Amino acid sequence: MANQEQAGAWTKAFELGKFIRKSSEFRNHITKGGAFDVESGRYHLYVSHACPWAHRTLITRTLLGIEDHISFDVVDWRMNRDGSWSFNPDEKGATHDSIHGASHLEDVYERAYPGWNESRNIGTVPVLWDRKQDTIVNNESREIIRMFDTFYEAGLGNGTTLSPVSLRKEIDAMIDANYESVNNGVYKSGFARTQSAYDEAVTALFHRLDQLEEHLANRDWLVGEGVGQLTEADVCLFTTLARFDIVYVVHFKCNIRRIIDYPNLQAFLERMMKVPGVKETCHWHHIKAHYYWSHQNINTFRIIPSGPHEGIHTL
Numbered sequence: 001m002a003n004q005e006q007a008g009a010w011t012k013a014f015e016l017g018k019f020i021r022k023s024s025e026f027r028n029h030i031t032k033g034g035a036f037d038v039e040s041g042r043y044h045l046y047v048s049h050a051c052p053w054a055h056r057t058l059i060t061r062t063l064l065g066i067e068d069h070i071s072f073d074v075v076d077w078r079m080n081r082d083g084s085w086s087f088n089p090d091e092k093g094a095t096h097d098s099i100h101g102a103s104h105l106e107d108v109y110e111r112a113y114p115g116w117n118e119s120r121n122i123g124t125v126p127v128l129w130d131r132k133q134d135t136i137v138n139n140e141s142r143e144i145i146r147m148f149d150t151f152y153e154a155g156l157g158n159g160t161t162l163s164p165v166s167l168r169k170e171i172d173a174m175i176d177a178n179y180e181s182v183n184n185g186v187y188k189s190g191f192a193r194t195q196s197a198y199d200e201a202v203t204a205l206f207h208r209l210d211q212l213e214e215h216l217a218n219r220d221w222l223v224g225e226g227v228g229q230l231t232e233a234d235v236c237l238f239t240t241l242a243r244f245d246i247v248y249v250v251h252f253k254c255n256i257r258r259i260i261d262y263p264n265l266q267a268f269l270e271r272m273m274k275v276p277g278v279k280e281t282c283h284w285h286h287i288k289a290h291y292y293w294s295h296q297n298i299n300t301f302r303i304i305p306s307g308p309h310e311g312i313h314t315l
């Protein structure tokens, strides 16, 4: 019944020209002593450097200091018209599939879920792969970054946590408040197929950005006492805002204002870029080329704009 209701809501939204994000299919969790136990060298990430959701996982992996425990491969920035990612080690910053030697990410999904390609499901990044059970643990970025905390709890990281238990409620509320309006909001603006769907999405997006600008007036980070402390909520906002001025303003028509026009949001981005390790996870060429090249439905000739010449990508 719940599924039927959901399907009905999706059909209605689709008819109204709205972008509808599919929910992630693999929702297992790493837990101490569980079927997916906390083990060094067991898990592997498949990411795209272009993707804001995948970027969250790489930043978290770096900040927690679990690079030696979780490996990763990077797909080519080109996402084909059918939505498929491929491995292309000849492309700078991309790699081959070091576990399966697959040519496409769908082959990795097929291995975890035989029949995947036939049912024409699309394989999204990020993917958290389990070498031991030879399957996908989870493909939902928000859950992947939270389960990385099990490595912190097991003493395997550098002693950093981005989701201290005492702040989890606040962190979750902040991530929720930004998800539909900002993180998904840029996609809802860019992929809208009617004026009203676009208007609704872009209005909600900038309403939330205005609120965040005010929220950050007297604080450095989104959550926590005083000026706050760096948490998952900041990582989740950062990866969307980092792409805003160089891609979303033009490609997704999110042009009411730029982030550089918001002093506090811009300062937040610059602050994040100074956190050791964050800058190294930002691959601007993959980000820019991916969007403008891949979505030919909204950029027919795949022309990549030359600007902007100012912004955090120049830091």
Ligand SMILES: N[C@@H](CCC(=O)N[C@@H](CS)C(=O)NCC(=O)O)C(=O)O
Binding pocket: 024, 048, 050, 051, 052, 053, 054, 082, 083, 084, 122, 123, 124, 125, 126, 139, 140, 141, 142
């Ligand atoms: N809910 C997922 C979203 C992941 C997602 O949509 N990734 C995009 C790249 S930015 C993707 O792989 N898209 C493939 C497609 O749509 O065909 C998460 O947060 O992990």
